[in-house]
Amino acid sequence: MTHYCAVLGDPIDHSLSPALHEAAYRQLGLDGWEYRKVRVNEQELKPWLESLTPQWAGLSLTMPLKRTIVPYGTLRDRWSQTLGVANTAVLRWDGGHKPSIGLYNTDVFGIAQAFAHAHETAPSTCRTPRTALILGNGNTAASAVAACASMGVASVTVAARHVRANDAMERIMREHAGTLRMVALDSEAALEALADSDVVVNTIPAGFAQPVADMLAASGVQVRGMLLDVIYGAGFSSLRSVYRSRGGLFVDGRDMLLYQALAQVLLMTGVTDPLESGVYRLPNNMGTLEQAMRHAIYR
Numbered sequence: 001m002t003h004y005c006a007v008l009g010d011p012i013d014h015s016l017s018p019a020l021h022e023a024a025y026r027q028l029g030l031d032g033w034e035y036r037k038v039r040v041n042e043q044e045l046k047p048w049l050e051s052l053t054p055q056w057a058g059l060s061l062t063m064p065l066k067r068t069i070v071p072y073g074t075l076r077d078r079w080s081q082t083l084g085v086a087n088t089a090v091l092r093w094d095g096g097h098k099p100s101i102g103l104y105n106t107d108v109f110g111i112a113q114a115f116a117h118a119h120e121t122a123p124s125t126c127r128t129p130r131t132a133l134i135l136g137n138g139n140t141a142a143s144a145v146a147a148c149a150s151m152g153v154a155s156v157t158v159a160a161r162h163v164r165a166n167d168a169m170e171r172i173m174r175e176h177a178g179t180l181r182m183v184a185l186d187s188e189a190a191l192e193a194l195a196d197s198d199v200v201v202n203t204i205p206a207g208f209a210q211p212v213a214d215m216l217a218a219s220g221v222q223v224r225g226m227l228l229d230v231i232y233g234a235g236f237s238s239l240r241s242v243y244r245s246r247g248g249l250f251v252d253g254r255d256m257l258l259y260q261a262l263a264q265v266l267l268m269t270g271v272t273d274p275l276e277s278g279v280y281r282l283p284n285n286m287g288t289l290e291q292a293m294r295h296a297i298y299r
Contacts, residue, residue: 004055005268006036008045009062013037016232016254016297017060020261023296027289028271033057042068052091052099058268059089060261066139073101078278079146080105083168085139088264104267107140109280110260111147111228115199117259118226118251129198129225134158135185135212136203137166140230144201145169149176150279153199157181159190161208186211191219200227200248202239213239216246223248230256254297262286262293 007017021035040048045068061069066085073089075081086103093099115129132148134141137160148156149172156173158166163182173180183189185208194200194216200223202209209231216223216239227243232253240250262282266274274280 001032002055003030003033003057003269004036005033005058005060006038006056007060007062008038008040008048008065010039010041010064012039012062015062016257017062017261019296020258020293021060021265023292024262024265024289025269027292028265028269030269030271033269040065045069046072049101054093054099056091056099058091058264060264061087061089069103073103075104076102077104077275077280079108079143082172083108083139083142083146085142087260088267090267102267104263105143106260106263106267106280107143107256108146108150109263110256110258111144111201111230112150113259113282114228114251114253114255115147115151115226117255118228118249122249128152130154131193131197131199131225132156133190133193133197133200134203135201135209136160137162137164137169137182138203140203141201142166142168144203144230145180146172147201148199149173149178151199154178155181157183157189157193157197159183159185159187159193159212160204161185186215191215191221194243195221195223197223198225200225200243202227202229202231205231209239213242217242222246225249226251228256229253232257258290258293258297262290265289 007015015037018035025033080086087107088104090102091099132153134144223246226249228251230253244250263274263280
């Protein structure tokens with residue numbers, strides 16, 4: 001039987017998920033697996049789920065569906081339960097007409113692993129970051145805070161256009177004996193955090209990140225950390241070039257996408273279980289799979 005998986009969202013044309021998952025299927029020898037991308041908005045999600053047949057095995061969720069999916073399944077891993085945000089749905093039919101839907105958040109793992117890979121390729125970078133700046137305060141920003149907490153970051157600053165408290169972010173940092181500070185995106189405090197942070201994660205589109213790039217360029221200050229821009233493909237702001245010109249290391253958002261997709265592939269296909277006590281741990285023999293997926297989006 002053919003097994004189908006897909007990425008759902010709106011917009012969806014830019015998605016690299018099909019390239020990643022199809023490369024994984026080829027590497028794993030899964031001839032009967034196909035991966036699609038489907039434009040689905042929040043209003044369309046419920047009827048779309050109700051139309052599925054037992055051939056469907058898994059779904060990747062992107063904007064604006066990472067919270068919308070939650071009522072339709074069971075949160076299965078630590079970070080989906082903590083954040084109430086899921087980017088992965090695993091469908092198990094068990095002979096019925098409706099699947100049981102397990103929901104997972106692999107974004108947190110993807111962000112942390114992207115930084116780990118950056119350190120491996122540039123060992124002079126900070127191996128145990130203590131300070132972080134997150135640009136934005138949406139669903140991906142919450143996952144970025146969780147990733148920072150899992151990496152041992154003690155102090156996180158969140159800079160956003162609309163400064164408002166996020167209960168999940170505050171709870172995560174409190175549980176990890178860390179601190180969380182909210183500041184305005186265009187503030188002096190944001191610029192100071194940009195200069196002083198060991199890791200920076202940008203989760204906002206280019207148009208909204210541009211003022212931060214302009215502020216850094218005009219200030220002339222030096223930075224010392226790593227910047228992960230989760231906005232990949234067309235629409236890059238000049239933040240990455242300015243950050244590098246000030247002494248920082250740029251981490252491509254495609255790396256985050258690669259690692260969250262790698263965990264998704266293992267969950268959806270059941271090839272191996274990447275979860276250990278609710279935390280993602282990749283088996284040691286995943287090197288060739290990672291290389292095949294990397295080649296698919298960097299060639």
